[in-house]
Amino acid sequence: VIALVAVLAAAIVAVGAALPVARVPLAVALWTQGVGVGLAGLAGGVAFIAGRTVGAGFRAGVHPGFGIDPLTGFFVCVVAVAALPILVYASGYVPGLPSARAVAGLGGGFLLALIGVVCARDALSFLACWELMTILPAACVLVAKPDVIVRRAIVEYLAITHLGGTGVWIVMLILAERGVLAGPGLAAHGTAVVALVAVASLVGFGSKAGLVPLHMWLPRTHPVAPSHLSALMSGVMLKVALYGLIRVCFWWLDPAPAWLGIALVAVGAASAVGGIVGALLQRELKRLLAYSSIENVGLIAIALGVSIVLGDAGARTWATIAFAAALLHVLNHAVIKAALFLAAGSIERATGEHRLDRLGGLLGRMPWTGGACAVGILALAGMPLLNGFASEWLVLQALVHGAMSSGRTGGLVSGVALAVVAATIGIGLLCFVKFGGLVLLGRPRSEGARRATDVGLPMRAGVVGLAGACVVLGTVPGLVLAPLLRLRSGPTPAGFAAGLWLPGTGGLPTVGLLAVLALVTAALVRARGPRTTPAPVWNCGQADEPALAWTPAGFSSSLLLSVRGVLPTERVLEREHQGSVVTHVRYAQHVPNPFEAQIYRPAQRMALRVAHVARRLQSGSLQAYVGYFVVLLIALLILARVVGP
Amino acid sequence: VTAAELATGAVMLAALAGAPVLSGLIQRQKAYLQGRVGTSMWQPYRDLRRLWRKRAVQPSGTTATYLLAPAVNAAALFAAMLIVPATADAPQFGVGHDALVVVGLLALARGMLALSAWDTTSGFGLMSASRDLTFAVAGEVLLAVVLLTAALPVGSTDLRAMWLGASGSGIWAHPAHWCGLAGMILVVLVETGRQPIDNPDTHLELTMVHEGPLLEYAGRDLAYLQWSLAARHWVVMLLAASLFLPHPSGAAAGLAAVLGWVIALTALLALVETMTAKMRLLRVPHLVGSAGLLALGGVASWILGVTL
Numbered sequence: 001v002i003a004l005v006a007v008l009a010a011a012i013v014a015v016g017a018a019l020p021v022a023r024v025p026l027a028v029a030l031w032t033q034g035v036g037v038g039l040a041g042l043a044g045g046v047a048f049i050a051g052r053t054v055g056a057g058f059r060a061g062v063h064p065g066f067g068i069d070p071l072t073g074f075f076v077c078v079v080a081v082a083a084l085p086i087l088v089y090a091s092g093y094v095p096g097l098p099s100a101r102a103v104a105g106l107g108g109g110f111l112l113a114l115i116g117v118v119c120a121r122d123a124l125s126f127l128a129c130w131e132l133m134t135i136l137p138a139a140c141v142l143v144a145k146p147d148v149i150v151r152r153a154i155v156e157y158l159a160i161t162h163l164g165g166t167g168v169w170i171v172m173l174i175l176a177e178r179g180v181l182a183g184p185g186l187a188a189h190g191t192a193v194v195a196l197v198a199v200a201s202l203v204g205f206g207s208k209a210g211l212v213p214l215h216m217w218l219p220r221t222h223p224v225a226p227s228h229l230s231a232l233m234s235g236v237m238l239k240v241a242l243y244g245l246i247r248v249c250f251w252w253l254d255p256a257p258a259w260l261g262i263a264l265v266a267v268g269a270a271s272a273v274g275g276i277v278g279a280l281l282q283r284e285l286k287r288l289l290a291y292s293s294i295e296n297v298g299l300i301a302i303a304l305g306v307s308i309v310l311g312d313a314g315a316r317t318w319a320t321i322a323f324a325a326a327l328l329h330v331l332n333h334a335v336i337k338a339a340l341f342l343a344a345g346s347i348e349r350a351t352g353e354h355r356l357d358r359l360g361g362l363l364g365r366m367p368w369t370g371g372a373c374a375v376g377i378l379a380l381a382g383m384p385l386l387n388g389f390a391s392e393w394l395v396l397q398a399l400v401h402g403a404m405s406s407g408r409t410g411g412l413v414s415g416v417a418l419a420v421v422a423a424t425i426g427i428g429l430l431c432f433v434k435f436g437g438l439v440l441l442g443r444p445r446s447e448g449a450r451r452a453t454d455v456g457l458p459m460r461a462g463v464v465g466l467a468g469a470c471v472v473l474g475t476v477p478g479l480v481l482a483p484l485l486r487l488r489s490g491p492t493p494a495g496f497a498a499g500l501w502l503p504g505t506g507g508l509p510t511v512g513l514l515a516v517l518a519l520v521t522a523a524l525v526r527a528r529g530p531r532t533t534p535a536p537v538w539n540c541g542q543a544d545e546p547a548l549a550w551t552p553a554g555f556s557s558s559l560l561l562s563v564r565g566v567l568p569t570e571r572v573l574e575r576e577h578q579g580s581v582v583t584h585v586r587y588a589q590h591v592p593n594p595f596e597a598q599i600y601r602p603a604q605r606m607a608l609r610v611a612h613v614a615r616r617l618q619s620g621s622l623q624a625y626v627g628y629f630v631v632l633l634i635a636l637l638i639l640a641r642v643v644g645p
Numbered sequence: 646v647t648a649a650e651l652a653t654g655a656v657m658l659a660a661l662a663g664a665p666v667l668s669g670l671i672q673r674q675k676a677y678l679q680g681r682v683g684t685s686m687w688q689p690y691r692d693l694r695r696l697w698r699k700r701a702v703q704p705s706g707t708t709a710t711y712l713l714a715p716a717v718n719a720a721a722l723f724a725a726m727l728i729v730p731a732t733a734d735a736p737q738f739g740v741g742h743d744a745l746v747v748v749g750l751l752a753l754a755r756g757m758l759a760l761s762a763w764d765t766t767s768g769f770g771l772m773s774a775s776r777d778l779t780f781a782v783a784g785e786v787l788l789a790v791v792l793l794t795a796a797l798p799v800g801s802t803d804l805r806a807m808w809l810g811a812s813g814s815g816i817w818a819h820p821a822h823w824c825g826l827a828g829m830i831l832v833v834l835v836e837t838g839r840q841p842i843d844n845p846d847t848h849l850e851l852t853m854v855h856e857g858p859l860l861e862y863a864g865r866d867l868a869y870l871q872w873s874l875a876a877r878h879w880v881v882m883l884l885a886a887s888l889f890l891p892h893p894s895g896a897a898a899g900l901a902a903v904l905g906w907v908i909a910l911t912a913l914l915a916l917v918e919t920m921t922a923k924m925r926l927l928r929v930p931h932l933v934g935s936a937g938l939l940a941l942g943g944v945a946s947w948i949l950g951v952t953l
Contacts, residue, residue: 363708383756384721384749396745397802400793403944404800411948415793419941422789426782429756433778437763437771441710499741506728506743506803513724513740520720525712528865534705538861539767540850550771559779562930 003054006043006068006119010112012036017108020101027091027458033108034087040115041080047073049483056121060179065121070487071251075118075243078331081469082235082338083111089342089462090228092455096349097226099143106140107229114232117240123176130168133240134161134208137233141225150224157217160207164214167204168244171197175252184254194253198260201248202267208241210294211301212271213599219278222290223354227345230286234293235338239330242300249308250323250488261308262413264301269420271298274595276424277567280431280556281591285344285354288435289337292380295424296333300326302417303395306402309410318401321502324484325394331480332387332473336379339466343373346455346463347439351448356438356552358446366454370440372467377440379470381432382425385514387473390500394481396421397505404504427559434555445549475510553589560591567591649734649896656731656900657738660883661723664875665689667882667911674915689875693868701864707764714761715862715869721754722876729883731903733809734896742804744792747880748785751836754873755781762858769850773857776926780842780854783933784835787828790940794825795888797947808887812894818952824943826889830913831936836881838874839914841924842933845874852923882910 016033020026047054047068055067068076090107094100113136116129138154174197180186186194207214218238222230249256249264275295282288303326311319346369347362348354363370379386399421402414444450454460473480476498499509537544560569569591576584617628669686676683685691704711725747727738735742759778762770796802798819799810816822834842843854850860859870886892886906892899924932 361706363710378756381756382749383753384746389749393745393749396789400745400796400802401800403793403948404797408948412945415790415941415944415948418793419786419790419937422786423782425752426778426785429752429785430775430778430782433756433759433763433774436760441708441760441763442766443706501741504801504803506746506801506805507741508743508746509739509741512738513746516724516727516738516740517717517720520723521713521716524716524719524865524869528701528712528716528869534703537704537706537765537767538702539765540769540860542768544766548768549766550768555771555775558775558926559782559930562779562927 002043002046002052002068005039006055009036009039009043010115012039013108013112013115017105017112020105020108026095026100026104029104029108030087030091030094033111034084034091037080037083037087037111037115041077041084044068044073044076044080048077049073051483051486055119058121058181058183060176060181061122062124063122064125066116066119066125067121068119070483071243071246072118074327074331074484074487075240076115078239078334079111079114079118079236081331082334082466083114083232085462085465085469086228086231086235086338086342087462088465089231089345089459092458092462093226093228093345093349097144102143103140103226103229106136106143107232110136110140110229110232114236114240118243123172123181127169127172130165130244133237134158134165137225137229137237140229141221144226144229145224153217153220153224157221160214160217164203164207167200167202167207169204170200171204171244171248174200180252184251186252187255191257194257197248198253198256198263201245202260202263205241205245205248206267206301209238209245209301210241210271210275210297211267212274212294212298213595215271215275215294216595216600218294219282219287219290222293222341223284223286227286227341227348230290230345231338231341234290234341235334238293238297239334242297242330245301246304246326249304255311256308258309258312258410261305261312262409264305264308265413265417266305268298268301268303268305269417271295271301272424273420273427274298276427276431278593280427280434280559283356283552285347285356285359285439286341288356288431289340289344292428292431293333293337295428296329296337299392299395299421299424300329300333302421303329303398306398306406306410306414306417309406309413310398310402313406313410315401315405317503318398318405320485320488321394322398322402323488324481325391325398327484327487328394328477328481329391332379332391332470335466335469335473336376336388339372339376339463339470340380342459342463342466343369343376346459347373347452349459350452350455351446353446353448356435359439359444359449360442360446361440361444361449362452363440365444365449365452368454368460369463370454372460372463374436374440375467375470377432377436379474381429385474385510385517387470387477390474390477390508390510392421392425393508394477394500397502401504430556430559434552437555438552443546443549445546475514477508477510567594646736647734649732650736653730653732653734653896653900654736654738656904657727657729657735660731660879661726661876664726664879665693665872667878667907668875670908670911671878671915671918674912675918678915678919689871693871696863696868696871697865699864701866702862704765704861710757710760710764711861714757714764714858715866715873717757718754718873719869719876721750721757722873722880725750725880726876728804729880729887730805730808731883731887732896732900733805733812733894735805744796744802744804744807745789747804747884748788748792751788751877751880752781752785754877758858758870761861765858765861767858767861769853770858770861772851773853773855776854777857780835780929780933783930783937784832787835787933787937787940788832790937790944791825791828791832792888794821794828794940794943794947797821797944804884804887808899809894811888811890812892812899814891817891819947820951820953821943821947822889824939824946828936828940828943829885829889831933833881833885833910833914834917835933837878837914840918841921842929844923878911879907882907885910 013036019029056065307322892902
């Protein structure tokens, strides 16, 4: 029955993706896609919770096969939980876009590709869906907004993810060639092959997931995409890339070597800090959110790495919990980030602004969208008891137990990673308080923000639904964690409730905490009494002048000043003189992106130089080209003779 | 229910009402050290009573954030006070006893206050909030690593187990515990907003760190915030006493020792505040970060099995 539902779901999504070609209202097409995704989520959810496997198993041959096992089921669930509200939102959002029909159709294809990647059971289908998952959103973004900036962003996206994506091809082709796609067993083929697959998967899946240093496409692409697509890319596509990494590390390579765990923790820590510092420096709504996705992918990678390290040291219970923590954060971040990207889309549409310092006061002007956005921001900042807190707490706990029981190297790495994650969460608080304050609170800082009113019903419903999911998932994380723990064979702690009672912790009884927080807050607000007559803001007697308003750079400047030894700020101070009188002073400060300066620009220069040399081969004469082929053929024949049987 | 559980629970509930005494005690001892007459140690209650009778304000243009911030602040500290146990026999108030949940609740209180500053867009409030959150970055690293040094010996972040792990004299053979103690003292200074990190008595808005957003509040709202600050004193000082200061493992003697240490810590804070001036703002993250490195060194020494 599950298989039937899954096939039906895929068919409905496909029909929904094809419908925009016909002359039906776009909303019908999007809702059809929504029904399909919902059904797929249902099938995935049953497989995940009941621990069932349906459809084909992994196979080494070239026959295409699709199937759902519990891990796949979980990821299909993640896709559905995020995509359903996104499609509801899109039914109000997409009709306002240029080339709306193409966007809706390509979006449906994208969804199908996402589900295809997690359900693929042979190397070829996997790679086909993987490439579709890369190309379709790029096409969709180009169709929606064909200008120079978008084209450049998309070229960068395709360049990085395709160059990195070779890693995925290497992984899948090696696994298929060795015939070990069906399950764990690559470890028997020697450490060299294991190392090659591990590194290739880190590069291949990591570049698509947004792990540093191959993350630069993310903050370029997400801001230019239509918001429902940014939500799908950031909320879901990054997670599907992580699915690949998880399959390799915890399935084909199982048990993965400890060094891979340490590498994952290191790359994750660099992504977490790099992402959140990048987010802190941004001035645009969606660019900030894109950087924060890098941070969260980093946190997930850290948890996965600690799980490997703990498993290698024989601490099975906490290895399982760390793995489940990573997957719980996958789900939580998908929901939060989808909510915030959708809210950002609504805000852009309502105000016509996308810069943080041109918004403000939207909580009062757009109560539904603004309120949902506030929930998302608090969840992203890891505030108790929203869903972000539950999984960040679990990640921290995983690191604490990594320090306790994974030997010397693993312990030291976990201890340092704990400090890094704590710093990330601290910077995150500063960053998201600033974000929330600038967008939702205070006075409107532009004419567009002043005139903003809330968006239409479908767009509100999508955002509010996702914000509601943040609250629910924050209240009952234990219900999701229990089946997640079953995904990894091994001892799983028993006795779960809505909260998280885990061995070696003091427990996170979410319901009890929520009751205490809610009751005390309600009692105190009641005791405080009703709103009294409004008075002006005191502000120590100062006049309330717009010129004195705080800017995003101002709020984060004390942090940047205190870390300028590590992250130097470039300052430009220009004075214009007229004789000896200074007539004009211009001041600008800017923090150069270290990744761009140290890695991307040199790489770009080198690539251009190589291209320049390679161009000499391109003489344009047919004889020369035929000559190349002959040389290549002879070289291949010699190679075959030398290494062949 | 055992007698130890009852006594511990009674102390923890009494602390909800008694926390403001700590601020009063510090002020009293500071006055003594500075040769002033000073106010009574019950002065915080008089202040609270005065504030309770006054009307709250509602600055124009503010949203529910302004209204909720003081209440959520107090509720977060209320929950934190129920989580941090006074002895290993603390009763379960339905909120668990996890150390990292306390970190989250302290961050919630801080974040809500900073959001209230954005709500009023008061310049001084935002200046303070920006500084407070900047210090909190280093402060959160320090607190997390310090809690790790206390959790390592017992293999758990359950504060009751950690309380037991820190009792007795065996733990002092490990350099990790000494590093943790040094870090914890700085945590107390950061979280309570005491000199040299912050000056709680300042009336100069330009130098405020924690007090800035409070400028916009009056009446019961301000009373909640004042109580929250006192509760923060109790939470971090109790953590310091029960995780890093010597105490016997028995419930009765341990409870007495821990309470004694909390009183002693108020004397220490009064002494530090009398003897030091406030640091330059941008030096604070460096100091706190260095303490974090020291605590991380302690963690490393534990993992590598170094003993004195």
